[in-house]
Amino acid sequence: MWKTILRRILIMIPEIILLSILVFLLAKAMPGDPFTGSINPRSSAAQIQHLKELNGLYDPWYQQYWNWIVHLFHGDLGQSYQYHEAVSNLIGERAINTLWLSAFTMVLTYLIALPLGLYAGKHEGKLPDTVIRVYTYVTYCIPFFVILVIGLWIFGYVLNWFPTTGSVAPTAKGLGMLSSRFFHILLPGLLGALFGTVNIVQYMRSEVIDAKRSDYVRTARSKGVPEKDIYRHHIFRNSLLPIAAFGGYSITGLLNGSIFTETIFSYPGMGMLFIDSINYRDYTVITALVLLFGVMNLLGTLLSDIILGIVDPRIRIE
Amino acid sequence: MNKTKKKWAVSSAAIVIALSLAACGGGNKKSASSNDSGKAKLSAVYKNPDKANKSANEKSTLKVAEPNDSPFKGVSEPTLADNQEDSNVFEPGGSGTLFKTDDNYKIVDGGLADQKLDRKKNTVTITIRKNAKWSDGQPVVARDVEYPYEIIGGPKSTSSQYSSDFERIKGMADFHKGKADTISGFTYPDGEDGKKVVIQYNSLSPSMKFSGNSFVWSTAAPYHYYKGIPIDKLAASDQVRKKPIFVGPYKLDKLVDGESTSWSPNKYYWGKAPKIKHVTINVVSSNSIDKAIQTKKYDFTTPAGVMRGQSYKNLKKLKNYQMVGLPALSYNYFGFNVGEYDTELQKNVMDKNSKMANKSLRQAMMYAIDEDAINKKFGNGIKWRAKTLIPPVFDKYADTSAKGFPYDRKKANKLLDDAGYKKKGKWRTQPNGKPLVIHFGAMQGSATSHATYEDYLQRWHKVGLNVKMAGGKEMEMNSFYDTIQKPKQNKVDIYSAAWSTSSEPTPTQLYGEDAPFNMGHFVSKKNTQLMNDMNSEKAWNDSYRKDKFKEWQEYMNDQAAYVASDNSYQWGPVNKRVKGYDVSPSHTIDFWKDLSLTSAKLK
Numbered sequence: 001m002w003k004t005i006l007r008r009i010l011i012m013i014p015e016i017i018l019l020s021i022l023v024f025l026l027a028k029a030m031p032g033d034p035f036t037g038s039i040n041p042r043s044s045a046a047q048i049q050h051l052k053e054l055n056g057l058y059d060p061w062y063q064q065y066w067n068w069i070v071h072l073f074h075g076d077l078g079q080s081y082q083y084h085e086a087v088s089n090l091i092g093e094r095a096i097n098t099l100w101l102s103a104f105t106m107v108l109t110y111l112i113a114l115p116l117g118l119y120a121g122k123h124e125g126k127l128p129d130t131v132i133r134v135y136t137y138v139t140y141c142i143p144f145f146v147i148l149v150i151g152l153w154i155f156g157y158v159l160n161w162f163p164t165t166g167s168v169a170p171t172a173k174g175l176g177m178l179s180s181r182f183f184h185i186l187l188p189g190l191l192g193a194l195f196g197t198v199n200i201v202q203y204m205r206s207e208v209i210d211a212k213r214s215d216y217v218r219t220a221r222s223k224g225v226p227e228k229d230i231y232r233h234h235i236f237r238n239s240l241l242p243i244a245a246f247g248g249y250s251i252t253g254l255l256n257g258s259i260f261t262e263t264i265f266s267y268p269g270m271g272m273l274f275i276d277s278i279n280y281r282d283y284t285v286i287t288a289l290v291l292l293f294g295v296m297n298l299l300g301t302l303l304s305d306i307i308l309g310i311v312d313p314r315i316r317i318e
Numbered sequence: 319m320n321k322t323k324k325k326w327a328v329s330s331a332a333i334v335i336a337l338s339l340a341a342c343g344g345g346n347k348k349s350a351s352s353n354d355s356g357k358a359k360l361s362a363v364y365k366n367p368d369k370a371n372k373s374a375n376e377k378s379t380l381k382v383a384e385p386n387d388s389p390f391k392g393v394s395e396p397t398l399a400d401n402q403e404d405s406n407v408f409e410p411g412g413s414g415t416l417f418k419t420d421d422n423y424k425i426v427d428g429g430l431a432d433q434k435l436d437r438k439k440n441t442v443t444i445t446i447r448k449n450a451k452w453s454d455g456q457p458v459v460a461r462d463v464e465y466p467y468e469i470i471g472g473p474k475s476t477s478s479q480y481s482s483d484f485e486r487i488k489g490m491a492d493f494h495k496g497k498a499d500t501i502s503g504f505t506y507p508d509g510e511d512g513k514k515v516v517i518q519y520n521s522l523s524p525s526m527k528f529s530g531n532s533f534v535w536s537t538a539a540p541y542h543y544y545k546g547i548p549i550d551k552l553a554a555s556d557q558v559r560k561k562p563i564f565v566g567p568y569k570l571d572k573l574v575d576g577e578s579t580s581w582s583p584n585k586y587y588w589g590k591a592p593k594i595k596h597v598t599i600n601v602v603s604s605n606s607i608d609k610a611i612q613t614k615k616y617d618f619t620t621p622a623g624v625m626r627g628q629s630y631k632n633l634k635k636l637k638n639y640q641m642v643g644l645p646a647l648s649y650n651y652f653g654f655n656v657g658e659y660d661t662e663l664q665k666n667v668m669d670k671n672s673k674m675a676n677k678s679l680r681q682a683m684m685y686a687i688d689e690d691a692i693n694k695k696f697g698n699g700i701k702w703r704a705k706t707l708i709p710p711v712f713d714k715y716a717d718t719s720a721k722g723f724p725y726d727r728k729k730a731n732k733l734l735d736d737a738g739y740k741k742k743g744k745w746r747t748q749p750n751g752k753p754l755v756i757h758f759g760a761m762q763g764s765a766t767s768h769a770t771y772e773d774y775l776q777r778w779h780k781v782g783l784n785v786k787m788a789g790g791k792e793m794e795m796n797s798f799y800d801t802i803q804k805p806k807q808n809k810v811d812i813y814s815a816a817w818s819t820s821s822e823p824t825p826t827q828l829y830g831e832d833a834p835f836n837m838g839h840f841v842s843k844k845n846t847q848l849m850n851d852m853n854s855e856k857a858w859n860d861s862y863r864k865d866k867f868k869e870w871q872e873y874m875n876d877q878a879a880y881v882a883s884d885n886s887y888q889w890g891p892v893n894k895r896v897k898g899y900d901v902s903p904s905h906t907i908d909f910w911k912d913l914s915l916t917s918a919k920l921k
Contacts, residue, residue: 032796035478036803046664047480048834054474083391084398084476084553093575152606157613164610170578170598171379171571266603268389268576276388281796 001309005302012298016291020072023290024065027283033057034081034281055081068287078284082276087288090273097167098257098269101185101192106250108193109200114243116197117204118236124209132201140198145260151191152264162187165266188261200243207239214238241312248307252300256293358634358699360643360887366897370593370914378918379596380896383616385607385623389576394562396537397469398553400478406620407599410581410910411453412566414537416444416463419529421904422714423821429907430458430538430565430588437858440522442534446513451586452540453569461510462538467501468493469539472549481827483532488518524857530821538565567592567911577601593898593914608632611639611891614920618642619890621901621909627698633891634699638921643889644901645711648818649704650883654680655813657839658806665832666839673748673756674811678737680878681723683756683812685733686781687774688725689883696766700889704882706871712823715867720875722882730781745784757788759810761798768792771814785812802837813837814883821903823867824852829880840879848873894921 034055035048056064071078077087120132139147156164163169163184172180211217212235220230257271270289277285384390386403393399394408405413418429425433430450434443450458470477471484473496485491489502503518517534525531540563547555557563562570567589568581581597599620602610608629610616619625634641656675657668674680689703705722708715738749748754756778760771771792778785788810793801801809815837817828826849827833831841848870857863874880892899898912905912 030796031794032800036796036799046482047478051476051478054476079554084393085559086554089554149605153609157606157609157615160613164606164615165600165602166574166577168574168577170574170580170600171596173572263387263603264605266389266577266601266606272388279795 001306004309005306008302008305012295012302015298016295019294020069020287020291021065023287023294024068025061027286027290028061028064030278030281032281034283036281077288080277080282080285082280082282082285087284090285091270091288091292094257094268094270094273095255097267098271099254100167100181101189101261101267101269102254102257104185104189105192105196106254108189109196110247112193113197113200114204117201118208118231118239120201121205121208121212121235121239122231124205124212129205132205136198136201139195142195144192144195144258145264147191147195148188148260148264151187155187167267184265184267188265188267192258192261200246203243203246204239207242208235211235211238241308244311245304245308248304249300251303252296255296357697357702358630358641358887360641360700360889362642362644362900362902364640364642364892364896364899366894366899366916368894368897368916370897371916371918374895374915374918375593376595378594378915379598380594380913380915381616381920382597382599382618382620383602383607383610383623384599384620385604385625385629386601387604390601392559392573392575393553394570395469395539395552395558397466397479397535397539398477398558402622402624403601406622407579407601408562408564408570409620409622410566410568410579410597410599411562411564411570411584412568412907412910414466414539414565415907416536416538417529418907419821419903421902422712423529423903424527425529431463433534435522435526437522440519442517442519442522442526444515444517444534446538447588448513450513450565450588452543452565453563453584453586454540454543455586456540456542457511458538458565459511459541460506460508460513460515461541463515464501464504465539465541465544466535466537467504469544469549469552470535471501474548474550476550476553481532486520486523486533488520523853524863525822525824525853528822531824532820532822532827540565568597587911589908589911592911597910604629612636614638614893616893617896617920618892618899621890622888623890625890627696627700627886630700630889631698636891638894639891640894641889642892642899642901643700643887645709646818646886646888647709647711647821648816648888649707649709649885650814650816651704651707652684652881652883653802653813653815653838654840654879655802655807655811655838656879657841659834659836659839661805666836666841668839668841673754676737676749677877678733679739680881682730682733682737682739682781683778683783683785684723684878684881685726686730686783687723687777689723690725692770692773693884696770697884697886701884701886704885707825707829707874707880707882708823708867708871709819709882709885714864715823717868717871720871722875723878727777727781734781734783739782741782744782746782754784756783756785756811757809758785759788759798759802759813760792761795761815762792788813803834825849825870826852829874838879840877842877844873845870845877895919 033052035051052058056067068078079085080087080090083090116132120129123129152164155161167181167184168177169180217230217234220234255270257269257274259271259275261267262269262272273285274289276282277289384403384406390403390407391401393404394411396405396413399405416429416431417425417433418427420426431444431446436443444463446458446460446463452458467484467487467490469475470480471490471494473494480494485494487501487503489498492498493501505516505518506512507514507516519533523531523533526533529536543557543563544552547557552558560573564570564584567584567587569584570579571582572580578598578600582595583592604624604626607619611633630641633639654674656672657666660667669675693701693703703722705720706717708717710716710718734746739746739754746754758774771787775785775787801807802813827835829836829840829845830849831846848866851857851866852863852870857866895915895917897914897916900912901909
């Protein structure tokens with residue numbers, strides 16, 4: 001097992017290097033640069049040139065890449081052109097916001113989806129199953145941003161139950177800050193969870209249906225094990241296998257952020273940072289983020305393989 | 319309404335990239351010429367007849383929304399911030415604004431500092447008022463007036479606001495190149511900690527009388543607080559981003575990165591203490607700003623915040639809110655590509671043989687389109703056809719008698735016929751008989767901007783001009799500027815873009831011979847002469863200066879190399895519990911201080 005993990009980690013190194021070159025070149029290939037259209041007309045042409053030179057934008061690409069990599073190994077992701085701040089600080093600030101919201105949404109999603117999937121599988125073909133399936137399909141069919149806008153409108157503006165903007169109240173202090181933060185992610189988190197269950201419910205349901213018909217369940221039943229225990233010990237646990245692996249992978253997505261949620265709730269997170277950095281050609285931020293997302297994905301697949309190996313000894317590679 | 323800051327923006331109808339600078343100051347009490355049909359008449363002042371309520375002022379919070387789709391960037395220092403949202407959310411702190419102005423943006427006494435010009439000695443003397451203090455209790459001193467020039471002009475500065483105009487200050491060029499450690503043109507008669515600064519210029523310009531000119535920077539920076547931070551690290555420092563200090567009526571209590579600021583009165587403020595004890599400013603997505611106002615979540619939107627025309631339509635009849643506004647310091651315009659930028663000479667050069675070099679062709683294209691109809695349909699009453707390249711907010715300088723280019727297809731056809739653009743089949747050809755295909759460049763925007771571009775194309779087609787979208791469709795903003803900012807390009811023959819002007823309207827930086835932002839490369843002796851005249855020795859005489867502005871506008875309309883397409887209001891909704899709301903330019907420096915509330919809850 002350890003050998004496998006080590007081997008996988010070693011393979012990741014060339015993958016990350018390749019990814020970094022691609023990311024860097026693609027960012028530079030976009031039309032314009034951080035100063036396009038954003039220079040004060042009072043700047044003389046010389047000043048525009050001066051700023052570009054200062055930032056090394058006239059150097060050949062391999063030199064720019066090399067400088068970037070060298071800084072990267074020193075833990076310096078560079079300075080954002082747009083924010084005039086160290087990229088690592090910027091990402092740090094946003095990552096915390098995003099982590100709060102996505103972790104909350106994920107936990108909530110599992111809490112809602114697992115029992116529903118189990119219940120639907122147990123009552124396959126009956127009314128509860130139909131109701132749950134209709135619920136998942138309907139929520140799946142409605143575009144998420146529509147849900148967010150309607151949710152914000154009804155619960156935020158009309159009923160006034162939830163805050164409508166930002167990640168924390170402007171004046172909150174101390175402990176109040178923590179509760180205010182939670183209060184702010186409640187509505188987007190709930191909407192995200194209620195309308196994001198389809199995958200897990202469907203996985204869970206079909207796993208339960210499969211397990212129900214398997215030999216070990218039949219054996220348990222014939223031995224007179226109570227139905228409750230069959231579901232708890234035999235079916236539920238086994239059905240969790242793919243979900244566990246899936247969960248391992250989705251942990252890596254926690255940092256990606258949601259552009260829709262962040263824009264509609266004015267919630268400063270990673271998704272908006274990414275889109276803004278592209279719009280403004282904020283190279284240092286783009287490359288840092290894509291690299292981060294890439295590494296997280298590689299780690300995610302590794303993590304999900306490891307989880308699968310731990311929970312299912314049959315596929316453990318020695 | 320950021321006093322000292324002047325914003326130059328390049329934008330399309332909807333995509334607005336706010337770029338930079340000093341003071342997009344207020345506006346004008348008088349509304350622009352009122353003969354445009356369907357146009358709203360907004361006032362810059364909301365006169366609330368109710369009495370202010372003392373307990374509401376002390377206990378309630380004034381809630382302000384900053385309509386924006388992205389988090390603000392958090393650079394509180396005006397010399398380093400290059401976007402409007404930063405200056406909006408830090409505005410109650412006063413942004414270090416030095417001068418008070420009248421309604422024409424002319425600097426008058428009575429601000430944080432007074433300015434005196436000495437035309438004989440070519441000096442500008444700035445005297446800080448005696449009781450001026452930063453919000454940490456330290457006095458505002460002479461060095462604080464000089465430090466912004468070091469931040470902007472330092473050899474390693476990351477500020478995009480340096481321009482060659484500053485090199486009229488003695489020693490500035492050497493300082494900028496790193497040849498000198500200080501700017502020799504600055505002297506302090508009472509010492510660095512005194513209240514007086516004398517700036518030695520090579521020559522003075524009449525524009526120096528106005529706030530937002532390109533020679534005298536109009537904010538102060540707390541030198542004692544920034545001291546020790548390298549200038550290239552200043553924008554990232556905690557002093558600028560986390561715990562800034564201010565000189566205005568409010569001090570910052572709390573900052574939530576990218577989303578909100580909250581304020582309480584600055585006990586060291588030099589003027590009368592502000593009445594409202596708590597103020598918060600929150601970023602609100604432009605998608606939900608209408609709902610937020612309709613459900614009374616906010617008292618008003620930041621005076622310089624971007625409010626869409628659609629919002630005006632949705633909010634104008636809202637009970638308990640008054641729409642307040644003034645003509646914006648900005649305009650959309652058409653530019654024609656008639657030359658190139660010579661990178662060696664650093665000058666624009668006009669090419670008399672270029673496709674769009676013929677004045678009649680340019681005029682005809684402008685007469686052929688119907689801006690009045692477009693604004694009637696999509697302008698929501700707050701946008702109207704522009705008549706000249708000087709926005710009507712400068713009622714002293716804008717030529718109100720100019721007609722601009724009202725829709726006249728007959729005239730367009732005649733101009734083309736007379737100039738030799740003969741029709742061969744469906745399309746007109748060039749006078750030399752070669753086929754004529756014109757490429758129109760425009761940026762992606764809203765659904766209405768798409769419809770607007772379609773309308774232009776159809777109307778040009780109707781006069782026989784074969785106009786196509788450059789690249790086949792609207793361009794993404796970066797691609798658009800990347801294309802037209804190239805020193806020489808032939809992909810775009812005519813383009814639509816926008817400028818926000820400074821509160822001093824001299825247009826040299828946009829249309830001058832050596833202006834890199836003269837992206838259509840129009841140059842003529844007369845143009846250069848007229849623009850020079852606007853700030854010549856004679857132009858110290860106001861009526862001469864006014865005449866030259868008028869002459870320039872007439873000339874530019876005649877040449878039609880750049881044509882303003884529309885002007886609009888800078889506007890916002892104000893809840894009727896707010897008293898003292900006044901965004902006229904003369905009131906800019908007192909805006910936050912004079913606000914009060916008439917009830918504890920929003921009406």
